[in-house]
Amino acid sequence: MNGCSFRVAVFSGLKMFSGVPPVHLMWSNMFDPKRPKVQKAVDWKRLGRLFLPYWKQEAIVISCITLVALLGLLPPMLTMNLIDKAIPSGNFQSVLIIVGIMALSAVGSAAISALQGYMNSFVGESIMRDLRLQLMTHMHKMPLDFFTSTKTGEVINRVTNDVDSIDGLVSGTLVMILINIAVIITTLITIFFLDWRLSLMSLAVLPIMVGPLWPVGRRMYEIRKATREKRDEMQAIGQETLSVSGIVLLKSFNRETFEYDRYNKLGTELMKSEIKLAMVGRWFMALISAMVTLGPACIWLYGGWLCIHSGITVGMVVTFVSLLGRLYTPVASLAGVQIQIMSALAVFERIFDYLDMEEEKDDANSPKLKADAGEIRFDHVSFAYPNGRQAIVDVSFRVKPGQMAALVGPSGAGKTTISMLLPRFYVQQEGTITIDGQDVREVGLSSLRENIGIVTQETYLFHDTIFNNLVYARPTATREEVIAACKAANINSLCDPDSTTRPSSTTKMRSAWTIVESL
Ligand SMILES: Nc1ncnc2c1ncn2[C@@H]1O[C@H](COP(=O)(O)OP(=O)(O)OP(=O)(O)O)[C@@H](O)[C@H]1O
Ligand SMILES: [Mg+2]
Incomplete structure (x- = not known):
């Protein structure tokens, strides 16, 4: 049953690609969300570059995997010796020695696996840290327009959930693939070395054993994906309605019943999905149990025949049956791994897409702003938001040094917009804005913002002292x-x-x- 638990672990570790929740958010749909589209082919070189800094640890991981795969062959081989030679010879000392070697190989392989696990986590988590940092730093350099035109939940989703969902690939799946390949190769070489007829029989049974797992795995994946989408939607609603502004809106418009219905509907759908998942999982387990018995049964049948008619030993058949697990389990795992890789790659594309979006331009060679007096001039300035909304048209004014000026006007007149143009959160299409005669478009961004104090309409305090x-x-x-x-x-x-x-x-x-x- 060893193989059985491993197989299930692999499938339950399946990480889903988090789709953009297709939920219609009530309060954040004001502007067209400018979502990056994923169209590019997978950039393998770029993916590889993430792993490059940790090549030393990766080499250790691969060495450990090879060693453990080789050590894993020892017990079945020794079993053959035990059954065919040591026990029939009546020499208990050889039995002791063989069992001793078996125990030692198990302990050694466990120790090496532990080292491999550590190295593997180190590499995986380091890559995750690098990616998280890269993404967050990049987000902080995105222009304001990006944030106003994208749903907050979506950005946060990308920076947290998307990155989390590839954690499985980076720190689990890839190594799982390597381990399985190492086990398959070493086992194949060994069985053909032992007996080619039984080996061919084992390979012939392979599709019968692994085949049925594939559609069930796929079905599980689909249900999991649906479950994940429901969770995303529920999270989005939570994020919106539980914020201070959201709850005020909800309460003031008496939308409690509406929200109840909405959440109840999603919650029920999630419940149904989860039940389906549990049921498919149960079938899956039953199938695996059946396969775990069926495969060896075929080998016993043919092996028994060979034993009787062709003179191969009982030890050989026993060894073959135990080696079978080392062949079928990894093949079954690899059959399901393609979905995991594809979904993780899709997420990688989404992340790379975000990383490729153009940052706020800040030319390091631009001159620094020299604000001595502090005279502000708007000269025939017109500005339209990227969605085409013309916010201000041909605005000219001058604020003298030391003067206290107030912009007064109806809501939507463009007061906030004007205040956003000065620190270059947006850039006007027409006209010039100057501080002490220097065009704000031509000075370095950090020097410009260093010289401007901003008190926003909605004050914001960080969770700190x-x-x-x-x-x-x-x-x-x-x-x-x-x-x-x-x-x-x-x-x-x-x-x-x-x-x-x-x-x-x-x-x-x-x-x-x-x-x-x-x-
Ligand atoms: N990020 C944005 N994208 C597109 N249009 C926007 C954006 N922000 C504001 N607008 C539009 O630009 C116009 C000017 O908005 P602005 O926020 O500058 O007005 P305001 O004078 O500050 O209003 P209030 O007194 O309500 O704060 C409005 O028509 C508004 O709908
Ligand atoms: Mg305003």
Whole structure:
């Protein structure tokens, strides 16, 4: 039954490719989501480059796998010796020696497997860390437009779930393939070396044994995928309705019943999927159990005939039967692995696609902004959002150094848009924007933003201490500077930079903190 548990483990480790949830989100569908499309062929070189830095550990993994595959051949071979020679000869000492070697090989193989497991996890998790970091850093460099036009849930889904879903491939599946191939090759060589007739018989039985597992595996995969999609949808609803703005909207429009129905429908579908999965799993187990008995039965039949008529030994037949497991189990695992690889590759494409999106342009050679006086000029500026919405048309104004200017206008007039153009979160199509005579398009992005303090309409505090939130804009700020800024923002009575308690979340206070931050 050894083979049986291994086979199931392989299938239950099947990681699904997380599709974009096809859910219609209520509040985030305002703008056309600009989703990257996956069209490219798999970039094997790029995939390989992820593994390259860890070639030394990978070499150790491969050596361990080969060693364990070879050691695994010892017990069946020794069994043959035991049955055909040691026991019939009546020499208990040889029995002891053979059993001793068997035990040693089992212990050795377990130790080597442990080392291989460690190295394998090291490589897999290192690659995952590299990929997560690369993706997150890249996301932070994406232009604002990307975030306004993509569902938040989707971006987070990619950065977390997508990456997680290839973890299985990187740290499990690939090594599983190598192990199976090593076991198959070593076993094939051994059985043909032992007896070619029984070997041919074993190979002939192979399709009968492995064949039925394939459609069942596929069915399991499909149900799992459906289950995953339902979970994604439920997660998306949770993310939207449980956010502060979402819950306020839900409550103010009395949408509790609607949300109840929606969640109930999804929950019931998920429940049905899970039951189906459990049932297919049960059939699958039954099938495997039947196969595990049927394969050896065929070998016993033919082997028994050969024993009687052709003079091969009983030990040989026993060895063959135990070697069978080393042949069928890996073949069955490899039959199901293609789906895992294909789905993981699809996710890799999605990730690479994200990594290939153009980052916010920041030319390192651009001159730095020199803001001495701080005069701001908008000169015949027009701007349309990437979706074509014309937000401002031919706007000109001047804010004198030190002047306090306010933009007043109805909702949707373009006030926020104007404030976004100055730090170049967006770039206008027409006209020029200058700070002290320097065009904001021509100065370095970081120097531009360093010189602009932004207090957003919706203040946002990171889940950190007051002090760390206060110095977010300028990590080098001293304690004295922070206190001075607090005084300037008129919140010094609330401000204890040493406090480790988290910031209070009343809106007024949050705004005050943000002002301090920007100061
Ligand atoms: N990311 C975006 N993509 C497309 N259109 C947008 C985007 N953000 C705003 N708009 C549109 O641009 C116009 C100006 O919006 P803006 O947010 O600048 O107005 P506002 O004056 O700040 O309004 P409010 O007083 O409501 O904050 C509106 O018609 C708005 O629908
Ligand atoms: Mg606004």
